Amino acid sequence: MEDLITDAVRARLSLARADARELDLYSGAGTDFYQRLVGADRAEVREVLALARRTGGPILDIAAGSGRLTIPLVRSGYRVTAVDLSRDMLSHLQRALPDHPALDCVVADMRDFRLAQRYALAVLGATSITLLDGEGRSRLCRSVRRHLTSDGVFALTVAAGTSATTLSVPQEHEITVPGPEGDETYLFAQQVDDDGASRVVNWLRPADLRRGGEVTVLTSRLRVLDREQLVTELVAAGFAPPRISPVRTQDGQDIELLETTTVAPLRAAESDV
Structure with missing residues (x-):
């Protein structure tokens, strides 16, 4: 260990x-x-709900954890697949929305997951991209591309400024x-x-x-990642240069939301979902 x-x-x-x-x-x-630490944090929720209204569903919440983004999405009427490596984290989500018909919880590694459908929106919130090293981020991008619809949106957040x-x-x-x-x-x-x-x-x-x-x-x-590095990696992975916008937070944190879509077609070996 x-x-x-x-x-x-x-x-x-x-x-x-x-x-x-x-x-x-x-x-x-x-x-x-962790639930006590971040459970009351509403950062990104407003922005993700706005994205969902624009894209529609179904929605893929990657590294969903205890459901800080999943819960408001489901309660707003969207069908959501919540993916997380930790079964313990997902158990908090399942207790909050027991047996909800619009929620699917999947224990899987965000670097390499294979689900049975494609999504109009894939979200990676809470700056969780920083959990991954360079190879892991590359594998994540391939997994996301496999699961997006042709005009699907991938949205993720990163710390900015101070x-x-x-x-x-x-x-x-x-x-x-x-x-x-x-x-x-x-x-x-x-x-x-x-x-x-x-x-x-x-x-x-x-x-x-x-x-x-x-x-x-x-x-x-x-x-430790910055916006410029992530933009470069996203483009190299076959995504369009992302649209970048600030996330409104209650405690003055500087967080940016990156929204992108795929531009490079998947090779046959990558596209099986």
Whole structure:
């Protein structure tokens, strides 16, 4: 298992003589924290609903997670296929929309999935493109192209401006996260690796730092990407230069929405859906 404990968190653990219990943010109990962390975030929802009104359905929500985009799409009358690698993440979505006839949940890797239909709109929200390295992004683009209708739209988001800048520097600060018994304080730590190409992020509760104890540290590794790099990769993968527009957010984050369509025909070996 890859060691994803940041130096800052390791120092805190050492000072408290505590051991880390590393837990992936997108599996098991990590998904409960993730839901509390982002569940109230409405960023991208307005923009994605506007796209859906323009394209119609069916809609493919890639890396759908607990359904932050899927749920409002389904409740607005669209048929949605939600794809995520984490069965635990999708279980949150299924509990929110139990047995809904317009929802299909599929456990699959967003780099390589094969579904039985094509979609008018494929969405990759929450800047989830940063979960993938260069090869993974290339494979994702091939999978998306296989599943779009001839005039289908692929939409994805990426951090921009000052928000992008903060992703490329080390950070360590406390955040407040809703908990089952009220707000809880977590330490957020970010470490930049690979000469600035990726970042490791950690979350832990300072209250759990007990001398000699074991502390749960939630972890993830993300790539540091900018709009220009993604535009270049999309065009190289057979998509049109994307239309770029800002996403309105509640907390002042700079996020951009990239919308594109396919221009290069798929080879026969790539097109079987």
